[in-house]
Amino acid sequence: METFFNPLSVAIVGATEKPGSLPGIILKNLLSMGFKGKMYPVNPKYVTVFGLNCFPSILDIPDEIALTVIAIPAPLVLNVLLQQARKRIHHAIIISAGFREKGAEGIEMEERIRRVAIENDIRILGPNCLGVFDNYTNFTTSFLSWERVSLPKKGSLSILSQSGAFAIALLDLAAQEGLGIAKMINYGNRIDVGESALLPFLRDDVHTKVVAIYMESVDYGRRFIEAAKSCSKKKPIVALKVGRGAAGIAAAKSHTGAIAGNYAIYKAAFLKSGIIEAHGLEEFIDGVKALSMQNPPMGNRILIVTNGGGFGVIVADHCSENGLEVPPPSPQLKEKLGSKFSTFYVVNNPVDLTGSACDRDYHIALNACMIESDEYDAAIIIPIMAPQGMSEKIVDLIAETMKRSGKPAVICTVGGAFTMKIKRLFEEREFPVYPSPERSARAMSMLLKRRVLQESAERSAI
Amino acid sequence: METFFNPLSVAIVGATEKPGSLPGIILKNLLSMGFKGKMYPVNPKYVTVFGLNCFPSILDIPDEIALTVIAIPAPLVLNVLLQQARKRIHHAIIISAGFREKGAEGIEMEERIRRVAIENDIRILGPNCLGVFDNYTNFTTSFLSWERVSLPKKGSLSILSQSGAFAIALLDLAAQEGLGIAKMINYGNRIDVGESALLPFLRDDVHTKVVAIYMESVDYGRRFIEAAKSCSKKKPIVALKVGRGAAGIAAAKSHTGAIAGNYAIYKAAFLKSGIIEAHGLEEFIDGVKALSMQNPPMGNRILIVTNGGGFGVIVADHCSENGLEVPPPSPQLKEKLGSKFSTFYVVNNPVDLTGSACDRDYHIALNACMIESDEYDAAIIIPIMAPQGMSEKIVDLIAETMKRSGKPAVICTVGGAFTMKIKRLFEEREFPVYPSPERSARAMSMLLKRRVLQESAERSAI
Numbered sequence: 066m067e068t069f070f071n072p073l074s075v076a077i078v079g080a081t082e083k084p085g086s087l088p089g090i091i092l093k094n095l096l097s098m099g100f101k102g103k104m105y106p107v108n109p110k111y112v113t114v115f116g117l118n119c120f121p122s123i124l125d126i127p128d129e130i131a132l133t134v135i136a137i138p139a140p141l142v143l144n145v146l147l148q149q150a151r152k153r154i155h156h157a158i159i160i161s162a163g164f165r166e167k168g169a170e171g172i173e174m175e176e177r178i179r180r181v182a183i184e185n186d187i188r189i190l191g192p193n194c195l196g197v198f199d200n201y202t203n204f205t206t207s208f209l210s211w212e213r214v215s216l217p218k219k220g221s222l223s224i225l226s227q228s229g230a231f232a233i234a235l236l237d238l239a240a241q242e243g244l245g246i247a248k249m250i251n252y253g254n255r256i257d258v259g260e261s262a263l264l265p266f267l268r269d270d271v272h273t274k275v276v277a278i279y280m281e282s283v284d285y286g287r288r289f290i291e292a293a294k295s296c297s298k299k300k301p302i303v304a305l306k307v308g309r310g311a312a313g314i315a316a317a318k319s320h321t322g323a324i325a326g327n328y329a330i331y332k333a334a335f336l337k338s339g340i341i342e343a344h345g346l347e348e349f350i351d352g353v354k355a356l357s358m359q360n361p362p363m364g365n366r367i368l369i370v371t372n373g374g375g376f377g378v379i380v381a382d383h384c385s386e387n388g389l390e391v392p393p394p395s396p397q398l399k400e401k402l403g404s405k406f407s408t409f410y411v412v413n414n415p416v417d418l419t420g421s422a423c424d425r426d427y428h429i430a431l432n433a434c435m436i437e438s439d440e441y442d443a444a445i446i447i448p449i450m451a452p453q454g455m456s457e458k459i460v461d462l463i464a465e466t467m468k469r470s471g472k473p474a475v476i477c478t479v480g481g482a483f484t485m486k487i488k489r490l491f492e493e494r495e496f497p498v499y500p501s502p503e504r505s506a507r508a509m510s511m512l513l514k515r516r517v518l519q520e521s522a523e524r525s526a527i
Numbered sequence: 528m529e530t531f532f533n534p535l536s537v538a539i540v541g542a543t544e545k546p547g548s549l550p551g552i553i554l555k556n557l558l559s560m561g562f563k564g565k566m567y568p569v570n571p572k573y574v575t576v577f578g579l580n581c582f583p584s585i586l587d588i589p590d591e592i593a594l595t596v597i598a599i600p601a602p603l604v605l606n607v608l609l610q611q612a613r614k615r616i617h618h619a620i621i622i623s624a625g626f627r628e629k630g631a632e633g634i635e636m637e638e639r640i641r642r643v644a645i646e647n648d649i650r651i652l653g654p655n656c657l658g659v660f661d662n663y664t665n666f667t668t669s670f671l672s673w674e675r676v677s678l679p680k681k682g683s684l685s686i687l688s689q690s691g692a693f694a695i696a697l698l699d700l701a702a703q704e705g706l707g708i709a710k711m712i713n714y715g716n717r718i719d720v721g722e723s724a725l726l727p728f729l730r731d732d733v734h735t736k737v738v739a740i741y742m743e744s745v746d747y748g749r750r751f752i753e754a755a756k757s758c759s760k761k762k763p764i765v766a767l768k769v770g771r772g773a774a775g776i777a778a779a780k781s782h783t784g785a786i787a788g789n790y791a792i793y794k795a796a797f798l799k800s801g802i803i804e805a806h807g808l809e810e811f812i813d814g815v816k817a818l819s820m821q822n823p824p825m826g827n828r829i830l831i832v833t834n835g836g837g838f839g840v841i842v843a844d845h846c847s848e849n850g851l852e853v854p855p856p857s858p859q860l861k862e863k864l865g866s867k868f869s870t871f872y873v874v875n876n877p878v879d880l881t882g883s884a885c886d887r888d889y890h891i892a893l894n895a896c897m898i899e900s901d902e903y904d905a906a907i908i909i910p911i912m913a914p915q916g917m918s919e920k921i922v923d924l925i926a927e928t929m930k931r932s933g934k935p936a937v938i939c940t941v942g943g944a945f946t947m948k949i950k951r952l953f954e955e956r957e958f959p960v961y962p963s964p965e966r967s968a969r970a971m972s973m974l975l976k977r978r979v980l981q982e983s984a985e986r987s988a989i
Contacts, residue, residue: 085915162881163871209913215943228837229882230911234941237913241943281840307840310847312876315855319873320836345965346841346941374782375690378743378769379808385772393777409625411781414774419624420691449692451671451699453547479696479808481677481703503807 066266068156069190069258070248071202072102072132076123076154078145079137080106080114087136087160087208089114094211098203105130123148132156134196134206139163142192143177150185157182158206159191165254165322166193172322179256193321194253195229198236200246201272209233220245221274222357223267225260227281227321229253235277235350243492244354247272254321259284264292268299277353278304278340281317282324283331290338297339298522301356301515304340305349306331339518341511351497351504352511358495359473361516362443366390367509369415370430372422373449373479376502377415380445380477383506389513391415398438405429415447423454428462435470443512444474445505450484460487464494473512477505528728530618531652531720532710533664534564534594538585538616540607541599542568542576549598549622549670551576556673560665567592585610594618596658596668601625604654605639612647619644620668621653627716627784628655634784641718655783656715657691660698662708663734671695682707683736684819685729687722689743689783691715697739697812705954706816709734716783721746726754730761739815740766740802743779744786745793752800759801760984763818763977766802767811768793801980803973813959813966814973820957821935823978824905828852829971831877832892834884835911835941838964839877842907842939845968851975853877860900867891877909885916890924897932905974906936907967912946922952929958935974939967 077095079088088106092115095104105128106114109121120126123133123145133149135142139161149157159178164171175192182189190196196206200219207214217239224246226232232251239246247270252259261284267273276296283289293302308317309328318324335342343349367389371377384391393414394402402412406426411417416434418426427448434441444467448459467474476491476498478484488498499505539557541550550568554577557566567590568576571583582588585595585607595611597604601623611619621640626633637654644651652658658668662681669676679701686708688694694713701708709732714721723746729735738758745751758764770779771790780786797804805811829851833839846853855876856864864874868888873879878896880888889910896903906929910921929936938953938960940946950960961967 090915166873167871210915213913213915213942213945226837228835228840230833230835230913231837231841233913234835234838234911237942237946279837281837305841307837307844309844312847312853313840313844315875316831316836316840316843316853316877319875319877319879320840345845346963347965369778373690373692373696374778375688375693375741375743375769376696378690378775378778378782379693379767381778382769382771382775383807385774391774391778409629411628413777413781415778415781417781449696451675451692451695453672453675480675480699483675484699501808503809 066262068131069158069197070199070204072204074103074105074128074130076105076107076126076130076133078107078123078133078135080108080119081111082114090208090210091134091136091206094205094207097211098205100203102204103128123152130154132158134158134160136160136208139171139174143174143181146178146181146187150181150187155187157187157189158196159189160194160196160206160208162193164192166320175254175256182257189257191253192256195232195251198249200248207233215240217244217246220247220357221272222246222277222353223248223270223273224250224277225263226251226279227253227255228279231279238350242350242354243489244357255284261285261288261292264296268296274300275353275356276300276302277349278302280304280306281308281321282326290334293338293340297518302340303343303349303352303356304335305343339522341514341518347504348507351499351508354497355475355508355512356515358497359475359512361512361519362473363516364442365513366392366440366442368434368441368444369447370418370427370444371415371447371449372418372420372452372455373447374417374419376447376449376477376479377417379502380447380506381415383503387506387510389506389510392440394434395440398434398440401433402430405433420452421454422452424456424459424462427459428466431463431466431470435467435472443472443509445477445509446474447477450478450480450487457487457490460490460494464496475499475505475508477502528724530593531620531659532661532666534666536565536567536590536592538567538569538588538592538595540569540585540595540597542570542581543573544576552670552672553596553598553668556667556669559673560667562665564666565590585614592616594620596620596622598622598670601633601636605636605643608640608643608649612643612649617649619649619651620658621651622656622658622668622670624655626654628782637716637718644719651719653715654718657694657713660711662710669695677702679706679708682709682819683734684708684739684815685710685732685735686712686739687725688713688741689715689717690741693741700812704812704816705951706819717746723747723750723754726758730758736762737815737818738762738764739811740764742766742768743770743783744788752796755800755802759980764802765805765811765814765818766797767805801984803976809966810969813961813970816959817937817970817974818977820959821937821974823974823981824935825978826904827975828854828902828904830896830903830906831909832880832889832906833877833909833911834880834882834914834917835909836879836881838909838911838939838941839879841964842909842968843877845965849968849972851968851972854902856896857902860896860902863895864892867895882914883916884914886918886921886924889921890928893925893928893932897929897934905934905971907939907971908936909939912940912942912949919949919952922949922956926956926958937961937967937970939964
C-alpha cells in the first residue's frame with residue numbers, strides 16, 4: 066500500500082505541457098510540491114515534458130517503475146494496463162472517468178481492467194478519482210491547481226473519500242480551519258483498493274491519528290467492519306454516510322455507480338465497528354477537528370464560560386440536546402468564584418463574565434473550575450471579542466490554563482475580522498474554534514462519543 | 528416608537544471623553560456614524576465633551592429633548608428618570624445593568640423605575656441592554672467600538688434581541704455574510720418596550736422586510752401572538768427561542784432574569800402566529816439571509832445542479848430530510864439536456880456537470896430546467912470552484928439566468944480563499960451562499976416554510 070503514497074519511481078501516462086491536460090497538471094503539481102521520487106512522463110509526441118525525459122511508452126522506460134498514474138480517456142486505459150503488466154509494475158492509479166458511472170459499456174470496460182489487474186497482480190486505485198495526496202512525502206495525483214485549492218499544513222488527519230470534489234473541498238476547508246492533514250485518498254469507482262484495504266494501512270501509519278471517511282457505499286461489508294473495528298481501537302474514525310434517503314441513493318448511483326444500500330444497515334455497522342457517524346459536512350469537519358486537536362473528556366460534565374450571556378444560554382440548550390450535562394458549581398466553588406469576581410458577574414454554569422470581562426477573568430474562572438476543582442470534565446469557552454476588555458492575550462491565557470488542567474476544551478466565538486484572527490491564533494495552539502453554539506456543543510459531544518467507544522472497547526477486551 | 532430610532536434631540540447622561548466610559552463611547556459612536564440629530568452630553572464635571580456643549584443636568588438643557596440615553600450605575604438611574612419626568616421627556620433608553628438579573632434589590636430598583644415611568648408617561652427601552660442601531664438614521668446607543676464589530680450594509684433585515692452580545696454578533700455576522708440590516712433593537716430586561724410593541728412598529732417600517740427575533744422569553748403572551756400574527760402577514764418573522772431545556776432555562780434566568788417557560792407553549796405560539804422557528808444560530812442567520820435575498824418558491828420541487836457529484840448526493844439527502852422533493856427530470860427534459868452536454872455529464876437530478884464543467888454549462892442547465900421547462904420550483908446550485916473550467920463569470924451567468932426564471936435559488940459552495948471571493952460576488956447580487964450542503968438545504972426549506980405560511984394565511988382569510 067505504501068507505494069501509492071511514496072513511490073520510488075512513477076510513470077505519468079499522457080503527460081504534456083499543454084494547459085488543461087490532466088496528466089500535465091499532475092506532473093506540474095508533483096514538481097511544484099517538491100516530490101522526491103523519480104518521475105517519468107510517457108507520451109510518444111514529446112522528448113521532454115517540463116524538463117524531464119519523456120518516453121514513447123511505459124515499455125520504453127529503461128528503469129524500474131513502482132507506480133503508473135493513468136489519466137487518459139477511458140477506452141485507452143486497458144492498453145496501458147496490459148503494457149504495465151508486461152513490465153511488472155504492480156501499482157496503478159487510474160484517474161480517468163467514463164466507466165461504471167456511465168452505464169453498461171463503462172461497466173464492461175471496468176470489468177476487463179479488473180480481470181487484467183487480478184491476473185497480473187496489479188493493485189489499482191480508482192478509476193474516476195483524484196487518487197492520493199500525501200502531505201509528508203509530497204506525492205499527489207490531484208489534477209487540481211493549488212492556486213485554487215489551499216494546501217493544508219502537515220498534521221494528523223487522514224481522509225478516505227469516494228468523492229473527489231468532496232476530498233478536495235475537505236483539504237481546502239482543512240487549510241481554512243487550521244487543521245493539519247496527513248493523507249487524502251480518493252478512490253472513486255473503487256474497482257480494487259477501498260476502505261477495507263486502506264483502514265489497516267492507516268491504522269499503522271505513524272502520521273495518521275484520526276481517520277475521516279466520506280462514503281456512498283463500502284467495498285466489502287464484513288471485511289470493512291473488521292478493518293474498521295481494528296483501526297478504531299487505535300484511532301478515532303468519523304464517517305459521513307451519504308445516499309441515506311431515496312433522492313440521495315439515486316444521486317449516489319449516478320455519481321460513482323455506488324449502490325448506497327439500506328441506511329439502517331450502515332448505522333448498525335458503524336456502531337459495531339466503533340465508527341462515529343456525522344450527519345452533515347459541518348458535523349464531519351467539526352468532529353474530526355475536535356478529535357485531531359483535543360483529547361476525549363473523562364466524563365460529560367461541561368463547564369461553560371462566556372462574556373456573552375446569550376451565547377451561554379444557547380450553548381447550554383445545545384449541550385442538553387447533545388447528551389452533555391451542564392451542572393451548576395457546588396456551593397464551595399460558587400463562593401470561591403464569587404470572592405474573585407465583581408458582584409454583577411453571574412457565578413453559575415454558564416459562568417457569565419458579562420460585557421465587562423477582561424482576558425484574565427477567563428483564566429480565573431478556568432483555574433478555579435477546571436484545575437483547583439474536579440467538578441467538570443471539559444469546558445466550552447465562548448469569548449466574545451467585541452467588548453474592549455478582550456484582547457489577543459485571551460488566547461494564551463485560555464490555552465495555558467486548559468493545558469495545565471489536562472482536560473479538553475472547545476472554543477465558540479462569533480464575529481467578523483477581529484474574531485477570525487483570534488480563531489486562527491487558537492487553532493495554531495490546537496484549540497478547535499467553532500463559529501456557532503450548536504457546532505461547539507456538537508463537537509464536544511463527538512469528543513465524548515470517542516471516550517464512550519473507548520470505554521466499551523476496553524470493557525469488551527476484559 | 529419612532530423616537531427610539533430617530534430622535535430629533537438626545538441627552539447622553541454621564542458622557543465623558545475618558546476611554547472606557549460607556550456614555551462616552553456611545554457619544555463617540557454617534558459622532559463617527561454621522562447621526563444628524565442634536566446631541567447633548569450631560570455631566571456636571573465638564574463644559575464640553577467631544578466638542579459638544581455639556582450640561583450639568585438634564586434640567587439645565589435649554590432645548591426640548593426627545594430621548595435620554597442613560598448608561599450610569601444602576602442606583603443613580605432613578606434620579607435621572609425623575610429629572611426627565613420634570614422636563615417632560617417621554618423616551619428613555621436605559622443601558623445600565625445591575626437590575627432584575629442581580630436578584631431582590633435589583634428587582635426593587637426596577638419596580639421603582641417602572642412606576643415613575645408609568646406615572647409620567649415615559650416609554651423605556653432596557654435596562655441591561657445595548658439599545659438600538661438604525662442603519663438608515665445612523666442612530667445607535669451601542670457602547671461597543673466599531674473597530675471590533677463590522678458595520679453591516681443598509682438592508683431589509685431588522686433584529687429584535689433580548690441578548691446584547693447576540694445582537695452585536697448578528698450585526699458582525701451580517702456584515703460578513705453580505706446581509707443588509709435596517710434596525711437592531713436589544714431590550715435586555717424589557718421593563719416596558721418589548722416584542723409586542725416593536726413588532727407592529729416593524730410591520731409598518733418601510734425599510735424592514737424580514738424580522739429576526741432572539742428570545743429567552745416574551746413580554747406578554749397573547750399580545751405577542753396578536754402582534755406577531757399581524758406582522759407575519761406582511762413580513763416573514765424568524766425566531767430563535769433559547770432556554771429550551773433545563774440547562775438553558777437556568778442560564779436564561781441568570782442572564783436577563785427571564786422566565787423561559789415551557790418550550791412546548793412557545794412552539795404552539797409560533798405556529799399560531801406564523802413565526803418560522805430556527806433551532807440554532809446558523810439556521811437562524813441562514814434563514815433570514817435566504818428570506819432577505821430571495822422570494823419563497825411556489826412549490827417544493829428542487830433542482831440540484833453541481834460540478835461536484837459528491838456534494839450533489841449530500842444536498843439530495845438533506846433535501847429529503849428537510850421536506851424538499853428532488854424529482855428526476857422528465858424524459859423530454861433529459862433528452863434536451865443530453866443533447867446539449869458531453870456524454871459523461873450526468874443528466875439527472877442532481878445534474879452533475881462533473882469536474883470538466885465550465886461556467887456556461889450552468890447557464891445551459893438552468894435555462895433548460897428553470898426557464899424553458901416548468902418541472903422545478905427552485906434550485907440549489909453547487910458550483911465547486913477548484914476545477915480550471917470555473918471562473919468568476921459563473922456569478923453573473925447564474926444570477927442572470929435565475930433572475931429571468933423568476934424562481935428562487937440558493938448557492939452552496941465549499942472551499943478556501945477563491946471560493947470566498949465567489950461567495951461575496953454572489954451575495955452582492957442577493958443570492959445567498961452557504962458553506963455546506965446541509966445549510967443550503969435547510970435555508971431552502973425555510974423559504975418554503977414562508978410560502979406554506981402565506982398560503983395558510985390566505986386560506987384562513989377567505
